[in-house]
Amino acid sequence: MLKAIIGFVVGAAAVYLLVPPAGDTEKDSNLSNSPVYLANLAVVKSMHQAHMDEDSETWSTMIADSLKWSSPEYGSVNQAGTKEDWAALMKSYQDGFDDISIQQAIYLPGLDSVTAEPDGSVRVYIHWKGTHTSSGVVAEPWYYANYDFEGGKVVAASEFMDVGGMRNYIAEAAAASESE
Template structure:
C-alpha cells in the first residue's frame, strides 16, 4: 500500500509540474499572439513578419484555399493593411490549445473574437466574428489559421446597385 501511495504521489507531482509547464507556455504564447494582433492594428507588417516561422503552415480563411506558407500569410496581411483602416480586434476569450494527436495541452493558444475596420475604398465598416489558432515552434508562429466569413465580408463591401426607377407607371 505504501508503494502505491508513493507512486500516486509521484505521478501527481509529475502531472502537476507538466501541467504548469503547459500553462506557462500558454501564457507566453498568448501574450505573443496578442502582440502580433496589436501590430496588425497599427499596420506594422514588417514587425508582424518577425513573429512568423519560415516553415509555417496556415489555414487561410477563403473557401477552398489550400494551406498557406509564409509568403501567402505575408501577402494576406499586407492585403488587409492596404485595404482597411482602423483595424481593431476584441477578444471574447483565449483558450489553451491541445496536441492534435494526444489531446493534451501543449502551450498553443486560440481565440474567439471580433475584428472591426473600415474599408478604405468604400468607407464601409466591417464587423467580423473570427476564430484564430496559433501553434509555436522555435518561439515563432508555426501552424494555425484564421476562420471567418471572408466571402461574406468581401460581398458586404460591394457597392449597392442603384435602384432603377419604374418609368412605365408615370
C-alpha cells in the same frame, strides 16, 4: 438472497476499483496559467497588435520562416500557405481597411488533437472591426484561429472567417449608400 448479496459485493468492488478517489479527479492545473501558454499568448497578442499597427516587420519576427498556414479564403488548401502568403494577405487587409481594431477577443489554450493534453498552442475568437477604404463601409467580421508554436514563433496557423460574407456585406452596403 445469497445471489443478491454476492451481486452487491461484486458491484461495490467494481465501483471501488473503477472510480478514482476524489483527490485524483481534481487536478490543480489551470491550462490558462501554463508558462508555455502564457508566453505563446503574449506572442499572439503582439502579433495582432502589429497587424493593427500595420507593422509588418514586427509581425514577421513572430512567424517562423517554415510556417504552414491555412487561409480563411474559400477553397484554400489546408496548411498549404507560406509565411509570404500570409504576409501578403495581411498587407491586403491593411491596404483595404482603415482603423483595424479588435472589438472583443477570447483567447484559449490549445490541446493536442490526439492526446487532448495541453500543447502550448493558442486558440482565439476575435470580433474584428475596420472601415473598408474604398467604400467607407464598416465591417465587423468574426474570426477564429489556432496557432501552433516552436521556439516562441508561430509554426502553423489555421484561420477561419466568412471572407465571402464580409465581401458581400461590403458590396451590398456600398450599393445601398450609393442609391441613397
